[in-house]
Amino acid sequence: MKDAQQDHIYATPQERISRFSFDERVARCFPDMINRSVPGYAQITAMCALFAERHLRPGAHIYDLGCSHGAASLAICERLAERPFTLTAVDLSPAMVARARANLAAHCPAARLDDVELIEGDILALEYRTAGMIVLNFTLQFLPPERRAELLERLFDALEPGGVLVLSEKVRFEPEAVEREIFDLHHDFKRANGYSQLEISQKRSALEEVMLTDTLEIHHQRLEEAGFARHFTWFQYLNFASILALKAS
Numbered sequence: 002m003k004d005a006q007q008d009h010i011y012a013t014p015q016e017r018i019s020r021f022s023f024d025e026r027v028a029r030c031f032p033d034m035i036n037r038s039v040p041g042y043a044q045i046t047a048m049c050a051l052f053a054e055r056h057l058r059p060g061a062h063i064y065d066l067g068c069s070h071g072a073a074s075l076a077i078c079e080r081l082a083e084r085p086f087t088l089t090a091v092d093l094s095p096a097m098v099a100r101a102r103a104n105l106a107a108h109c110p111a112a113r114l115d116d117v118e119l120i121e122g123d124i125l126a127l128e129y130r131t132a133g134m135i136v137l138n139f140t141l142q143f144l145p146p147e148r149r150a151e152l153l154e155r156l157f158d159a160l161e162p163g164g165v166l167v168l169s170e171k172v173r174f175e176p177e178a179v180e181r182e183i184f185d186l187h188h189d190f191k192r193a194n195g196y197s198q199l200e201i202s203q204k205r206s207a208l209e210e211v212m213l214t215d216t217l218e219i220h221h222q223r224l225e226e227a228g229f230a231r232h233f234t235w236f237q238y239l240n241f242a243s244i245l246a247l248k249a250s
């Protein structure tokens with residue numbers, strides 16, 4: 002599937018801006034979109050492989066939830082090419098799952114390919130098996146806020162002792178003055194990466210009711226309540242952050 006395209010989705014004025022969705026059009030340009038929009042995306046993806054290398058017991062299972070093109074899964078498969086593990090990557094969008102499948106088939110080391118499974122489905126409805134590592138990179142923010150705690154509790158239950166969860170999110174800040182400053186700086190970041198003011202503001206409107214962000218404090222509180230013994234923000238770049246949460250061994 003050689004269709005890696007530049008993101009021009011919001012480049013022309015739209016009369017009515019429809020809600021953002023992970024459809025065919027977004028899937029087609031997704032790598033370009035996320036790399037130019039999410040500060041630290043490449044670093045966070047690469048670190049997921051190092052977390053797996055450090056924390057995964059041989060033979061353990063990994064989940065990549067809301068995998069999109071499968072970037073985190075691929076980074077893990079490449080780094081742990083010689084080590085035994087199994088992996089399930091899940092996404093609700095058929096267009097994304099098709100890309101993840103093609104990407105993994107093309108780039109996953111042959112020795113790992115048989116142990117990787119892709120599921121087109123809702124991570125809120127999945128039956129989880131015991132896992133050593135769960136990756137939630139920029140996915141929780143798209144779930145209804147009232148379902149987030151329940152999902153984290155289920156993921157905590159699925160993790161084996163010593164298991165790890167990587168939770169990466171766009172976050173908001175309090176007080177409002179700080180939020181405004183960092184929000185604007187993120188827009189500067191996007192402009193520096195070639196997005197126009199029109200693209201930035203139209204996409205912001207499209208995301209308004211779809212992507213509801215929490216503060217880092219809320220994320221940590223949820224993880225605490227889900228049962229995680231240790232959880233800390235290991236990365237932050239403007240309003241994008243990643244937390245590592247560990248289940249006691």
Ligand SMILES: Nc1ncnc2c1ncn2[C@@H]1O[C@H](C[S@+](CC[C@H]([NH3+])C(=O)[O-])CC(=O)[O-])[C@@H](O)[C@H]1O
Pocket residue numbers: 023035046066067068069070071072073091092093094097122123124125137138139140143144
């Ligand atoms: N209920 C759901 N069930 C399954 N998938 C879902 C659900 N809701 C949304 N998604 C999927 O979650 C992904 C979010 S993108 C993740 C990036 C990836 N992790 C990456 O590291 O490249 C983040 C972003 O675009 O900012 C999309 O592919 C949705 O289809």
Ligand SMILES: O=C(O)C(=O)Cc1ccccc1
Pocket residue numbers: 034035038039171204208
């Ligand atoms: O583009 C943005 O402003 C974002 O907040 C991140 C993002 C990246 C890709 C899809 C949806 C949101």
